[in-house]
Amino acid sequence: MGVFAMKWKIDDYDGEYRVVSLALNSIVKSDLEKKEDGMLWVDGDEVFLYPEKRKQMVSNDTLTYLKQRNNYDVFEIWQDGRIVLQFDVQSIDNYFFVTGKCNSNCIMCPSPEISRRKGQNTDVTSLIKLAQHVPTNVSHITITGGEPFLIGESIFDFLEFLKRKFEKTEFLFLTNGRIFSVKKYVDLFRETAPVNSIVAIPIHGSKSEIHDAITCAENSLIQTKQGIKNLLKIGTRVEIRLVVCKLNAEDIVNITDMIVNEFPQIEYVSILAMEMTGNAYVNWKKVWIPYRKAFQLIEKAVDHLIKSGITVKLYNFPLCTVESNYWTLCEKSISPEKIRYIETCDMCSMKNACGGLFAGTVKLEKDDLKAIR
Numbered sequence: 001m002g003v004f005a006m007k008w009k010i011d012d013y014d015g016e017y018r019v020v021s022l023a024l025n026s027i028v029k030s031d032l033e034k035k036e037d038g039m040l041w042v043d044g045d046e047v048f049l050y051p052e053k054r055k056q057m058v059s060n061d062t063l064t065y066l067k068q069r070n071n072y073d074v075f076e077i078w079q080d081g082r083i084v085l086q087f088d089v090q091s092i093d094n095y096f097f098v099t100g101k102c103n104s105n106c107i108m109c110p111s112p113e114i115s116r117r118k119g120q121n122t123d124v125t126s127l128i129k130l131a132q133h134v135p136t137n138v139s140h141i142t143i144t145g146g147e148p149f150l151i152g153e154s155i156f157d158f159l160e161f162l163k164r165k166f167e168k169t170e171f172l173f174l175t176n177g178r179i180f181s182v183k184k185y186v187d188l189f190r191e192t193a194p195v196n197s198i199v200a201i202p203i204h205g206s207k208s209e210i211h212d213a214i215t216c217a218e219n220s221l222i223q224t225k226q227g228i229k230n231l232l233k234i235g236t237r238v239e240i241r242l243v244v245c246k247l248n249a250e251d252i253v254n255i256t257d258m259i260v261n262e263f264p265q266i267e268y269v270s271i272l273a274m275e276m277t278g279n280a281y282v283n284w285k286k287v288w289i290p291y292r293k294a295f296q297l298i299e300k301a302v303d304h305l306i307k308s309g310i311t312v313k314l315y316n317f318p319l320c321t322v323e324s325n326y327w328t329l330c331e332k333s334i335s336p337e338k339i340r341y342i343e344t345c346d347m348c349s350m351k352n353a354c355g356g357l358f359a360g361t362v363k364l365e366k367d368d369l370k371a372i373r
């Protein structure tokens with residue numbers, strides 16, 4: 001969860017790692033004081049740390065930054081005084097990052113292999129501490145990694161906390177789903193998952209030869225399919241994600257056949273255009289397919305799902321790469337800090353409705369985008 005802002009700092013901080021909520025006016029300050037959870041109180045040009053009520057030194061830049069943030073934003077303060085935003089009250093895209101590690105190593109993953117191998121785990125105590133500060137009325141939070149369930153059974157202590165605190169929040173779990181082929185994990189998830197949870201699981205191929213070649217993990221398709229079946233059996237809402245790359249674009253229609261035949265009760269299918277960073281960047285010759293071509297190859301699959309009564313969402317496709325009859329399926333899905341538009345977009349009548357493209361994909365796509373008149 002969070003956006004790293006390395007330069008914001010408490011200059012004379014000599015404390016331990018802690019989590020604080022931000023108060024910018026006296027009403028919020030009184031509210032947060034009652035919770036005794038830790039607070040950063042900006043009073044005019046002065047900054048105080050609670051519960052100690054200690055005045056702290058910050059640069060003018062840090063003060064300006066804090067004043068521009070929102071009441072109830074949540075920050076980590078590190079031992080060296082760095083202030084890192086972890087929950088943005090204004091964002092609809094907040095997340096808890098559980099671990100960088102993953103038991104798959106997808107060839108088109110936007111994260112690099114180093115993070116899969118050596119990525120950091122966030123310990124469950126820290127996750128719970130952060131969640132304690134998040135306001136209960138937040139509408140949506142994503143739980144992500146790496147593979148979040150790779151930290152083991154301790155993740156269920158965190159889920160139990162979320163279930164107790166957030167009765168209405170929607171939680172989206174991004175997982176490769178392999179862990180749910182193990183019955184014990186399915187049972188623990190059923191007991192502890194918040195009421196409004198949805199589990200998003202990618203399928204990369206209709207056959208192991210395709211899926212496992214993309215995940216670089218033997219038996220991963222068998223495990224993922226078993227995981228989906230097990231979750232559906234306990235009544236979990238499941239989203240299936242299809243990431244279109246050169247290796248599976250022509251197989252997407254077969255995957256949708258499989259979905260219609262084997263998992264018709266899923267919540268919806270989202271079809272994603274690739275983000276070209278991390279492994280995807282390194283392997284671009286093997287995986288890259290221009291968005292317009294990718295859409296042409298999945299069009300039949302989209303029709304097939306719709307005719308079978310399954311909801312479809314298109315993520316990350318700029319509108320000019322998609323036939324206009326399908327624009328209503330396109331979601332603005334790219335995180336705000338990663339969205340880019342190019343010069344062509346300034347002449348486009350659909351710019352406001354278009355979600356743009358990933359910063360890391362501009363070079364590959366810029367000659368293919370066409371302003372819509």
Ligand code: SF4
Pocket residue numbers: 318319320321341342344345348349350351354355356357369370371372
């Ligand atoms: S030209 Fe730019 S704004 Fe218009 S649809 Fe394409 S990417 Fe979106």
